[in-house]
Amino acid sequence: MIVRNYIDGMFRESPSTFKKLSPVDGRVVALVHEANAGDVNDAVMAARAASDGAWGGMSQRERSGLLGKVASLIEARFDDFVEAELADTGRPRAAAQEFDVPRTADTFRLFAGLAGSYPGQSWQTEAPGILAINYELRRPAGVVAAIAPWNMPMVLLAFKIAPALAVGNGVVAKPSEEAPSTASIMAEIFDEAGLPAGAFNLVNGFGVDSAGAFLTSHQGVNRISFTGETRTGQHVMRSASAMVRPVSLELGGKNPTIVFEDADIAAAIAGTARAAFYNCGQVCLCTERVYVHRSRYDEFVAGLKAAAEKLVIGAPDDAGVQMGPLISRKHRDRVLSYLEIARQDGTIITGGGVPVFGDVRDEGAFVQPTIVTDIPETSRFVTEEVFGPVCHVAPFDDEDEAVALATGSDYGLVSVIWSGNTSRALRVAGRMRSGVVWVNGWLIRDLRTPFGGVGLSGIGKEGGYASLDFYTDQTNVCVKL
Structure with missing residues (x-):
């Protein structure tokens, strides 16, 4: 063209x-x-x-x-x-x-x-x-x-x-x-x-x-x-x-998701997988930080790992494809540099590399969906926007800690809250430092509503x-x- x-x-x-x-x-x-x-x-x-x-x-x-x-x-x-x-x-x-x-x-x-x-x-x-x-x-x-x-x-x-x-x-x-x-x-x-x-x-x-x-x-x-x-x-x-x-x-965004103990955990897992890996994580609204109540943490991590590993990666017309490449090999290398930081600072429980196709797609910009745990909140992988199919997952013990973790970023574009308690969800939504808060969902956009973030x-x-x-x-x- x-x-x-x-x-x-x-x-x-x-x-x-x-x-x-x-x-x-x-x-x-x-x-x-x-x-x-x-x-x-x-x-x-x-x-x-x-x-x-x-x-x-x-x-x-x-x-x-x-x-x-x-x-x-x-x-x-x-x-x-x-x-x-x-x-x-x-x-x-x-x-x-x-x-x-x-x-x-x-x-x-x-x-x-x-x-x-x-x-x-x-x-x-x-x-x-x-x-x-x-x-x-x-x-x-x-x-x-x-x-x-x-x-x-x-x-x-x-x-x-x-x-x-x-x-x-x-x-x-x-x-x-x-x-x-x-x-x-x-x-x-x-x-x-x-x-x-x-x-x-x-x-x-x-x-x-x-x-x-x-x-x-x-x-x-x-x-x-x-x-x-x-x-x-x-x-x-x-x-x-x-x-x-x-x-x-x-x-940019470094968007948080909070999953409370009373959340529909299956829905939260599916929703977070979509929020983290949709468009190969190349949406300013994608989730990169996930905080889960300690009582549901192991269950959630196992479910999110399974969801990531089921994603079909490939070219636009590959059978059943769900996730394509990053926009360029230059951007792929940038994302891989952050995965190296994650590897040094935390634990990569799935992904973390480049898929091998054995054909012309190996000349493309593909990266595996990646989940990181046990990483300090001070790591550059946690504080800086990666803009790839990645997220880290960490536990919390109470509402105040969850809010502190979620709002502890210089970015403030969107937040996601998963909870079966409407009163708590709305209370926490009011404490978020972001332009948009989704409750029990993600990427539900009405173009008539004002959209924009705070901070960086x-x-x-x-x-x-x-x-x-x-x-x-x-x-x-x-x-x-």
Whole structure:
């Protein structure tokens, strides 16, 4: 596949290109044109013209109608999106078919509808001899830089660009260099749907000294929405602060799960296995720290070990495959370095290495699901985000200890609580230091609800009206009566 930049309604090639390699077998799956500073500048200027002109000036009904058409066109090109997603990420085919593509289409429909019903506020203001009406006016922020990660590339890009477009902004999107293909197809769809030139722009490249840095430091950008690892997010924040630009950062997580003695232990085991190993652990919401009441600890560990060892690892179309590769061999080596730390500091009870297939898959980026026990909470394996199919399991004796362990991290994205006692579950949920708390479940997401973490997990909220708030400027208009 050839992946080009898309600027001001036209696909554009660049002098510099790079290769995207399959995480399954190492073959080249895409040749990507890398945007230079001039390309990024042109994209920002095109987005500005669209927001100030045809796109921003369009009625909300028309904009929402076009985004509804985008959703339908995504569904019409279902197979193209699936194949591109599998080539870039190596996810099991069922995951792309059942989640990635439908969720992306649903996201555009959702924000097309929410923008049409976006509530404003008004107040009657009274003072001696004065009567006035104060109301809020919302307008597009202008140019939005949307920087998406590689772990769920099309879903997470849509979560940024759908609300930004819905309220009339011009968008410049930069997908991850590890997963650029679905964004290119999305550009084709925006063109086919009839969005004005410049409403959506696509620039490809890397971070430092490439498209990412050029975009986040551009003076013409009004909002920056970034999802990725914390260190890169800190660089983005520095660029935004220099320009005094609002920024939304959805960063890393070191997410805890607490399993109380009164939990449905079978459900907790199955739920934790999914939370730890889904998408090869490459979801910011995945669990990496598990704390189990001592009375159920041995039973839980044995059950989780059995669940991990039953997982079928392989390529997207392998029979019964449940877990694919990591995104790249570079990331695989990073995860393996953390497993070496775990081996030195604790006990690996299952996994801990690279599966051997005896075929081309051995050139890929596969890692076994891994469970670690008997490891100090101070170990780097426990304190730092690994972003792989790994977790450590430790016992606790009472509620206060469980809360202290769960909240003893600089990250605060999501938490999971398993308990048969609703009162206790809700009490503990209120003590968690995280943006989301799931009780007796995991990854139950409603896109209308605000999502975002605290601490090193980021700044700001995405989802529902919170997204629309971020992508608009607010003006208070006062009318004296």
